[in-house]
Amino acid sequence: MRSIPTRFYVFLFIISCSQIYSQTVSSIIKDAETQQPIPYATVQLSNKKGVITNEEGRFTLQLDQQFKEADSLFISCMGYVGLGKPLNQFTENVILLTPKTIELNPVIVSNKQFTAEELIEAVKNNLDKNYSQNITKKRLFFRESYHQHLSKTDYTFKESTIEALNERFLDSVLHTIPKETSHYTEVLGDFYGDYNKDNQKLTLIKASELYDKQNELDLTALEEKFNDILKKNIKPDSYFKIKSGLFGTKMDADEILASAADSTDVDALKKEMEAKQKREENRKKYFASHKKRALGNIMGKLFFLEDSNLNFINKNRRYKYNIVDFTYMGDQPVYLVDFEPKRSEDYKGRLYINADDFAIVRVNYSNVKSLKTFKLLGVSMDQFLAQGTMLFAKGMNNQYKLQYLEEELGTKVRIKRPLKIIELNKHVKGRNKQNELSLKIDMATMGTSKHQIIIFDTESISSAQLEAVTENNDLLPTYMPDFDPEFWKGHTIIEPNKAIREFTSAE
Known part of the structure; x- marks a missing residue:
């Protein structure tokens, strides 16, 4: 494992004006009493730019050419005393925030004491006032993390008339398949539009992919080996019947062998090169489209949208609510309200509701049951995990805008059933079965994905401005076999967690 230098995490201040552009401020924010990291704290530089701490309390803030020594760094988090002072007074690599003593605002005390249900009704009645669904331009950073764990790879070998199989x-097949895989994609760009997926555009600024290419190379080599075995043992006019349980699928031998082109065949080699070029063109074309589609799907889950599956406000009759606490976010009084389904809804969680305007400024949610299950003929699937956090900040027009979104999804899949691959040939007299591979497989895998979006700036734009936007579809992500702390230098992003910082491909 390649470790990251300690200096990468320490506050760094370079006063020389000629080096201002490359300056960064990096630190960890912790609770002064418990010494535990504080996630989702807001770090802002003199109201110019800001960032959110990650789940480990870490942040890095880029300082641009407009930075002045007199500029102050302001740090705030719900339930803590805010902290603000000039940058040069931050001299430690850990910043401590003090928990805030709750003193109820006299206005709040004298107001009508809301029940939880009345408070939620007030939230619902103020959705249109507090949250805009107009067309905007959002400068954002989007990180996707995917992890797969292959927990079971058993099989029972029954029969094979192909000696090599x-x-x-x-x-060797099972040995080649990696038991653990991780893949990280990061994108910085401008996201345009509203919450209608047909009315959205994305222009990319920079992108990266962090994963182990060796896993791909191993599987490619295995595929070539498998094709070579088939090419030597089957007839050109054969076809295969793949049987698993009650169903069978036919596949021509030519289809199976198509990818095993003879490199001495000039025409075949030319076609292979053309196909490779086409795949590269499609990759350029669809990378940005895929990210735009993913962002649109995630944005469509915001609770104030009518068709969101997070329906604990729009379908509030289906939930139970309980006021559990009262705190402050900066100087704003905030109710903490827990919710859970009355009957068959999917989520429970906590709402942080501004007591002055009834806006939800933060949501934490998690599923109470599997969202979807499937089981048929030895194949089962269980979507067992769906949890997330949303943070909102008040904009210049007194409406709230999404500041940070995080969701984590998990699915388990198991296949336990017989498998037969049978070669058939209609020109062979008598029984036309030529070769057969028969076994019983028992495999199980668990995959989890995490999406993180931090929005730095949001500005309203017109339909004409949206129409005039030309999407950048040519930018490809830079591949990184190991984490590179220099890649995002000059850009403010949400700090990577320990798993990303320590990621390295196998030698």
Whole structure:
């Protein structure tokens, strides 16, 4: 494992004006009493730019050419005393925030004491006032993290009439498949539009992919080996029947062998190169489109949208609510309200509701049951995890805008059933079965994905401005086999967590 230098995490201040552009402020924010990291704290430089701490309390803030020594750094988090002072007075690599003593505002005390249900009704009645669904331009950073764990890879070998397709070969197949895989994609760009997916555009500024290419190379080599075995053992006019349980699928031998083109065949090689070029063109074309679609899907989950599956406000009759506490976010009084389903809804969580304007400024939610399950003929699927956090900040027009969104999803899949691959040939007299591979497989995998979006700036734009935007579809992500702390230098992003910082490909 390649470790990251300690200096990467320490506050760094370079006073020389000629080096201002490259300056960064990096630190960890912790609770002064418990010494625990504080996630989702807001770090802002003299109301010019800001960032959110990650789940480990870490942040890095880029200082641009407009930075002045007199500029102050302001740090705030719900339930803590805010902290603000000039940058040069921050001399430690850990910043401590003190928990805030709750003193109820006399106005709040003298107001009508809301029940939880009345408070939620007030939230619902003020959705249109507090949250805009107009067309905007958002400068954002989007990180996708995916992890897969192959928990079971068992099989029972029954029969194979192709000598090369034996237990030893199948063992090598299982050995080649990685038990743990991770893939990280990061994108910085401008996201345009409203919450209608047909009315959205994305222009990319920079992107990266962090994963182990060796996993791909191993599987490619395995595929080539498998194709070579088939090419030597089957007839050109054969076809295969793949049987698993009650169903069977036919596949021509030519289809299976198509990817095993003879490199000495000039025409085949030319076609292969053309296909490779086409794939590269599609990759350029669809990378940005895929990210735009992913962002649109995630944005469509915001609770104030009528068709969101997070329906604990729009369908509030289906939930139970309980006021559990009262705190402050800066100087704003905030109710803490827990919710859970009365009957068959999917989520429970906590709402942080501004007591002055009844806006939800933060949501934490998690599923109370599997969102979807499937089981048929030895194949089962369980969407067992769906949890997230949303943070909102008040803009210049007194409406709230999304500042940070995080969601984590998890799915388990298991396949336990017989599998047969049978070669058939209609020109062979008598029984036309030529070769057969028969086994019973028992495999299980668990995949979890995490999406993080931090929005730095939001500005309203017109339909004409949206129409005039030309999407940048040519930018490809830079591949990184190991984490590179220099890649995002000059850009403010949400800090990577320990798993990303320590990621390195296998030698």
